């Protein structure tokens with residue numbers, strides 16, 4: 146008997162849950178496993194830094210259970226019933242492409258497309274498109290995926306799955322740009338508007354007005370709550386909730402597609418899944434990323450998702466707004482100086498290897514991290530601006546005067562005129578901290594670069610004169626990657642790769658692609674690939690239809706060429722010059 150891992154259960158078991166789920170069609174209320182989950186239990190875990198001393202600083206809260214406030218996995222009593230052929234959960238790039246292509250290739254099929262938010266698009270609204278390239282041959286695709294897999298910077302988990310993305314890319318992109326008319330910006334690497342908002346808007350407009358999508362029932366404020374199953378390898382539909390009226394409805398369907406995104410707006414669940422103390426270290430970011438899809442598959446033969454990867458990105462000072470110039474100056478600069486709770490630096494703060502990650506896992510693994518700046522950096526920020534790559538996302542001003550005038554009443558910023566006082570205020574071991582800062586200052590003043598971790602001399606800036614400021618660093622949880630296991634047909638599979646009939650998943654909710662180190666990503670193209678692939682498999686395998694050979698239009702996408710990571714524009718792939 147399978148039980149969702151880590152969920153404390155009292156008085157009910159998986160078998161009674163399944164029995165209840167199978168009876169849903171008859172309007173019988175099921176016994177709920179999820180309802181038996183205990184409330185959050187926090188475990189305080191003091192963590193020491195590399196030097197062993199903890200000073201006054203403490204760290205680490207790990208969530209060992211999850212309260213499940215939305216009752217995902219709970220079957221609610223209802224007599225409302227609807228029938229569709231396909232239910233697509235989520236309206237990001239994955240869900241939109243799946244619903245639209247299904248409707249195009251199976252015009253008679255009734256498709257329900259839902260999103261729990263009041264607007265469509267999820268994190269796709271925030272994402273840039275990247276890497277518009279033609280398809281590769283299978284051999285090229287496999288070789289490129291293996292190369293990416295070998296590159297520690299890229300952190301890919303399943304090269305075989307990713308090879309399918311590369312091999313299908315020209316077709317997926319032809320459907321997306323040419324057939325659906327999604328527009329690129331003038332630089333040809335990004336969405337028009339420099340994020341996915343216009344793309345989402347355009348696709349939703351087509352669903353609402355184009356007769357080709359007349360059979361797509363598009364509903365916002367509608368949350369998928371639990372999968373309906375006849376046994377743990379067979380999904381027969383999904384229970385949904387109208388979040389405005391709070392009414393539940395059981396929807397019977399031949400196929401359910403989970404395109405529910407990540408877990409970055411549900412830090413408690415993320416901590417529960419990963420064992421990482423992200424809750425008091427991270428800022429929630431994005432839209433609708435609560436891990437609902439991950440939780441729903443717990444109640445099938447898929448069981449627990451073993452690999453959910455947090456993607457901490459930009460840094461902020463604890464409890465300060467993303468748009469705060471002072472927070473940006475203290476937390477986000479490549480010329481910053483970070484120490485852990487032992488008062489010691491632990492890496493090159495400019496993260497020269499990554500494209501973006503001001504916060505990466507070396508920082509997340511520390512107990513607590515503090516950024517220290519002196520008057521010199523304050524002046525440099527105000528005169529030269531930020532050297533943080535994320536700066537433009539948040540439109541941060543460079544004038545610090547207003548925030549500095551109120552800094553004494555800011556509980557999140559420590560200010561002192563000496564390094565000793567600063568260490569004491571923060572609660573760091575004074576001697577270790579002062580010694581560390583003096584080493585750094587000597588390097589910075591010599592102008593030869595950082596002798597401890599090799600930071601570039603231009604970014605090794607002396608703290609200079611007092612006052613000195615410090616803030617505890619939190620990360621912005623930009624998104625998560627991975628989770629639900631799928632096969633190359635986007636079917637959700639059990640741990641032995643046996644497919645769960647009627648259940649599909651895609652986008653950043655699934656495993657196989659990016660992991661914790663998000664380096665400018667493949668997420669949009671993975672979402673597009675999995676949406677299109679699931680649609681094609683659903684049409685043929687679940688609806689008994691046939692997908693047209695030219696489902697993507699008359700011609701594969703064959704340009705422009707680009708490499709987002711290397712920023713090498715208009716460079717053809719080998720063999721395609």
Ligand SMILES: Cc1cc2nc3c(=O)[nH]c(=O)nc-3n(C[C@H](O)[C@H](O)[C@H](O)COP(=O)(O)OP(=O)(O)OC[C@H]3O[C@@H](n4cnc5c(N)ncnc54)[C@H](O)[C@@H]3O)c2cc1C
Pocket residue numbers: 234235236237238239240259260261262265266267268269270271272273274275367368369370404405406407430431432433434435437438623624651652653654665666667668669670672
């Ligand atoms: C600032 C930022 C920049 C980014 N830049 C890039 C980039 O340049 N390139 C790139 O490839 N990726 C980028 N990303 C990653 C981006 O998240 C993904 O590319 C993409 O959005 C994933 O698509 P998706 O369809 O899987 O999920 P999403 O687009 O997040 O869509 C998931 C949807 O599911 C809905 N949902 C969740 N649970 C339920 C439920 N129970 N019932 C109903 N609806 C539900 C959510 O509300 C959401 O609308 C960026 C992300 C952020 C935050």
